[in-house]
Amino acid sequence: MPDMDTSAPLLDVSSVAKSFTMHLRGGLRLPVVANVAFTVHPGECVVLGGPSGVGKSSILRMVYGNYAVDAGQILVRDQTTQEMADLATGDPRLVLDLRQNSIGYVSQFLRAVPRVSALDVVAEPLVTRGVERNVATSRAGEMLERLNLPSALFTLPPATFSGGEKQRVNIARGFITDHPILLLDEPTASLDAANRDVVVAMIKEKLGVGTAILGIFHDIPVREAVATRIIDVSAFSAREAA
Numbered sequence: 001m002p003d004m005d006t007s008a009p010l011l012d013v014s015s016v017a018k019s020f021t022m023h024l025r026g027g028l029r030l031p032v033v034a035n036v037a038f039t040v041h042p043g044e045c046v047v048l049g050g051p052s053g054v055g056k057s058s059i060l061r062m063v064y065g066n067y068a069v070d071a072g073q074i075l076v077r078d079q080t081t082q083e084m085a086d087l088a089t090g091d092p093r094l095v096l097d098l099r100q101n102s103i104g105y106v107s108q109f110l111r112a113v114p115r116v117s118a119l120d121v122v123a124e125p126l127v128t129r130g131v132e133r134n135v136a137t138s139r140a141g142e143m144l145e146r147l148n149l150p151s152a153l154f155t156l157p158p159a160t161f162s163g164g165e166k167q168r169v170n171i172a173r174g175f176i177t178d179h180p181i182l183l184l185d186e187p188t189a190s191l192d193a194a195n196r197d198v199v200v201a202m203i204k205e206k207l208g209v210g211t212a213i214l215g216i217f218h219d220i221p222v223r224e225a226v227a228t229r230i231i232d233v234s235a236f237s238a239r240e241a242a
């Protein structure tokens, strides 16, 4: 594998703009952000800050390829080739490849799949990467134990779990792989103090091994504990500029 160049960014966003078109409102265009530009280097935790509605989640979703961009580049270091690949203009296949190897995402809410146990939900990203199922399941169990999920829940589907239990399953699933870039959308929003501390420790471990993290953290103590840099997304607001 090529050496990791720690001075080079893993994520390089430039000139990104996004507006939403409201088709049910006669095609009204709602500008959200423009000229979004930042980089994230190995071992950095860059936090997107700023008031509600300013575009933080939209930026995270564009970086994961969930929202199309109107303009700009989202360069992601491809773990396989070590080249920068433009996720903003790439085809869906490139987006899926990057998600498999290079960029992970912990959304705010778990998308519960009926009848799949919590253990299997967490183990699945490892299994799809070729890890033997029993090894993946045992790793998943360790992650869930660390996050204090009662072991009686391990074999149950998370659909009926509490908000905080679902969120812990989601975090375990997002942290079980070693993607070099990790996107976190308020991973501690529904957690109690003890579990928040576990997640903060898990984030710091990721940073320690050179993972580049981009996240949204409304919880101020968590943000202060993990952020290496805070970007005020108001600076990219397309509404103020309009």
Ligand SMILES: Nc1ncnc2c1ncn2[C@@H]1O[C@H](COP(=O)(O)OP(=O)(O)OP(=O)(O)O)[C@@H](O)[C@H]1O
Binding pocket: 020, 021, 030, 032, 050, 051, 052, 053, 054, 055, 056, 057, 058, 059
């Ligand atoms: N799919 C969508 N369709 C239309 N408008 C959207 C869509 N997603 C977001 N928006 C609008 O874009 C703006 C930015 O939303 P976004 O969720 O990115 O803000 P945020 O900074 O993450 O807010 P919060 O801190 O409240 O979560 C909001 O005005 C929102 O209504």
